[in-house]
Amino acid sequence: xxxxxxxxxxxxxxxxxxxxxxxxxxxxxxxxxxxxxxxxxxxxxxxxxxxxxxxxxxxxxxxxxxxxxxxxxxxxxxxxxxxxxxxxxxxxxxxxxxxxxxxxxxxxxxxxxxxxxxxxxxxxxxxxxxxxxxxxxxxxxxxxxxxxxxxxxxxxxxxxxxxxxxxxxxxxxxxxxxxxxxxxxxxxxxxxxxxxxxxxxxxxxxxxxxxxxxxxxxxxxxxxxxxxxxxxxxxxxxxxxxxxxxxxxxxxxxxxxxxxxxxxxxxxxxxxxxxxxxxxxxxxxxxxxxxxxxxxxxxxxxxxxxxxxxxxxxxxxxxxxxxxxxxxxxxxxxxxxxxxxxxxxxxxxxxxxxxxxxxxxxxxxxxxxxxxxxxxxxxxxxxxxxxxxxxxxxxxxxxxxxxxxxxxx
Numbered sequence: 001x002x003x004x005x006x007x008x009x010x011x012x013x014x015x016x017x018x019x020x021x022x023x024x025x026x027x028x029x030x031x032x033x034x035x036x037x038x039x040x041x042x043x044x045x046x047x048x049x050x051x052x053x054x055x056x057x058x059x060x061x062x063x064x065x066x067x068x069x070x071x072x073x074x075x076x077x078x079x080x081x082x083x084x085x086x087x088x089x090x091x092x093x094x095x096x097x098x099x100x101x102x103x104x105x106x107x108x109x110x111x112x113x114x115x116x117x118x119x120x121x122x123x124x125x126x127x128x129x130x131x132x133x134x135x136x137x138x139x140x141x142x143x144x145x146x147x148x149x150x151x152x153x154x155x156x157x158x159x160x161x162x163x164x165x166x167x168x169x170x171x172x173x174x175x176x177x178x179x180x181x182x183x184x185x186x187x188x189x190x191x192x193x194x195x196x197x198x199x200x201x202x203x204x205x206x207x208x209x210x211x212x213x214x215x216x217x218x219x220x221x222x223x224x225x226x227x228x229x230x231x232x233x234x235x236x237x238x239x240x241x242x243x244x245x246x247x248x249x250x251x252x253x254x255x256x257x258x259x260x261x262x263x264x265x266x267x268x269x270x271x272x273x274x275x276x277x278x279x280x281x282x283x284x285x286x287x288x289x290x291x292x293x294x295x296x297x298x299x300x301x302x303x304x305x306x307x308x309x310x311x312x313x314x315x316x317x318x319x320x321x322x323x324x325x326x327x328x329x330x331x332x333x334x335x336x337x338x339x340x341x342x343x344x345x346x347x348x349x350x351x352x353x354x355x356x357x358x359x360x361x362x363x364x365x366x367x368x369x370x371x372x373x374x375x376x377x378x379x380x381x382x383x384x385x386x387x388x389x390x391x392x393x394x395x396x397x398x399x400x401x402x403x404x405x406x407x408x409x
Contacts (some may be wrong), residue, residue, distance in 0.1 A: 005098030007091045008032065008058060015040075016095035018103055026092050037061060041068040051102035053077055053094070054110055059118065073102055073109040074266050078270065080108065081174070094102035117233050120204055124230045127197045127223075128274055130190055137187045141167075159187060199332050201226050210235070213324050215342045217317070217365035218378070219285030219293070220347050222277045228321060231275035242320040247271045248279065250315040256367045267311060276314070283313035290378040292385040293317070299389055333381045335374040337365040 004027075015027040030040045043065055044050070049070045052058050054077050062072045063365040075098060101107040113121070138159065145153075150170050155162035167180065203213045205226055214225040231248070239243040245251050249271040256262035269276070286293040287310070296316055301309035324331060344362045348354065364370045 001047045001049065002045065003099045003103040004044070004048055004069075005095040005100075005102065006050060006052045006061070007063060007094040007098065008052055008055050009091075010057070010251070014091035014095045015060070016092065016099045018096075018099045022103070024096050024099065026096070032057060032061065034064065034307050037064045044068050046070060049073070049102055051075060051098040051107055053080065059112065062112065073107055074112060075101070076108045076110050089355055098403070111233070111237055113233050120201075120226070120230045122202070123197060123201050124227055124274065127194065127201065128198060130194045134187060134190045134194070137183045137190065140196045141180055144172070144180055148172055148176060153336060159184070196321050198349055199351060202346050203351070205229075205346055206350050210325055212343065213330055213377075214321060215346075216331040216339050217282075217320065217324075218289040218291055218331075218333070218338065219284075219337065220317075221282075221342060224282045227275045227278040231272040232321070232325070233323040235322065238322060238326075241319040244322045245315055248276050248318050249273070250276060250279070250311065250318055258367065267315075279314035279317050282317055283310045286313055286317070290375055290382050293320075294379050295382040295385040295389075299386075331360050333378055335378065337362070337367075337370055337374060337402075341365045 002020060003018040005016040005018075007016075010032065012029045012031050014029055016024060016365045017027045018024045030036055044065070049071045050065055050069050051073050052061060053075050058074055062074060065072050080098075080101070098107065141158070148170075150172075154161050154164055155166055157163050159166065164184065172180065202222065205222055208229055210232075211222070211225045211229050214220050214228060215222065220228075232238075232244065235244075238247065242251070246268070248299065250267050250271040253265040253268055254262055255265065283293075283297070287297040288294070291303065293313060297309050297313045304312075320331070323329075340361045344360065
């Protein structure tokens with residue numbers, strides 16, 4: 001069996017080969033084009049193993065090599081420290097180190113999502129980019145109003161019909177008027193693109209049972225649920241909830257040495273940043289919705305402040321998502337009429353016909369007494385959580401090496 005390391009760049013990949021006897025040699029470069037990579041793949045044996053460092057075009061290269069070798073391992077660049085901290089770092093050295101780590105069984109690989117999940121991740125990333133662009137354009141218009149000493153818009157939405165009519169009447173310099181008109185045109189284009197992307201995402205969401213299950217959590221809408229489904233993929237790859245929390249970067253940094261107690265710092269922020277941001281947004285929504293999650297937020301806020309409480313609630317949401325998806329259960333404190341409203345909104349975004357004037361699945365959401373009963377049940381769950389935590393007593397922190405084992409948790 002041979003072990004092959006590829007140090008991948010945009011135009012080429014440096015190749016290093018360790019043969020059956022353990023002798024390493026440089027094998028030159030191969031262009032990162034489909035034709036050149038297919039020729040390179042055909043020169044490999046079925047028993048060969050290939051190591052590639054994760055980069056933008058890694059998955060495309062791995063797909064071309066999969067059929068021709070025994071195994072393709074994509075290394076995690078964050079954990080491949082032998083390359084990142086090397087004193088002598090060249091393409092040839094990097095490729096050889098990858099091959100040596102794979103041969104020794106010390107190469108930390110990453111999970112490879114399927115084609116459908118990769119497409120969903122790209123859609124979620126596109127939507128996130130469009131939203132950032134719209135926010136940037138709106139901030140530009142607000143800055144123009146601010147520096148010209150103009151008051152706030154009396155309309156609820158500056159970029160709606162009434163807001164734009166008010167904006168057109170404001171006395172602005174000619175160059176500022178041109179800048180505002182340009183920002184509004186680009187904002188309209190971004191809005192059209194956002195509608196198209198959300199239509200595609202909604203069609204994907206209708207086919208996902210995991211998304212429908214996550215929608216049963218108050219504060220989680222289809223945007224948050226789609227981001228989580230795209231980031232998590234197969235829930236079975238996470239052995240427990242702590243693995244998922246770590247994957248989303250919501251676990252605290254821990255430092256411990258000798259007999260000193262463990263020090264828990266800020267969250268690691270490693271992993272899927274977009275999904276982590278969506279969970280924090282959902283946590284703020286949960287803080288305003290009756291239920292055990294709001295009780296948890298208020299309990300942490302009383303000790304640590306709002307910002308820490310929001311991040312802690314986001315972590316609690318990640319743990320809750322793991323349990324719901326791994327067990328195939330809906331949230332115990334779900335509000336049925338609200339869930340039906342979310343599902344109907346998902347169907348409409350996917351292009352389902354509107355049935356105005358007909359009694360549909362969301363009819364119960366329009367009844368005040370139904371909403372009041374569901375809210376009362378959620379408040380009972382919140383009260384039960386408050387009574388449970390009121391009996392807890394603060395423990396003294398552990399000292400020594402046992403403080404970092406997780407036994408206290």
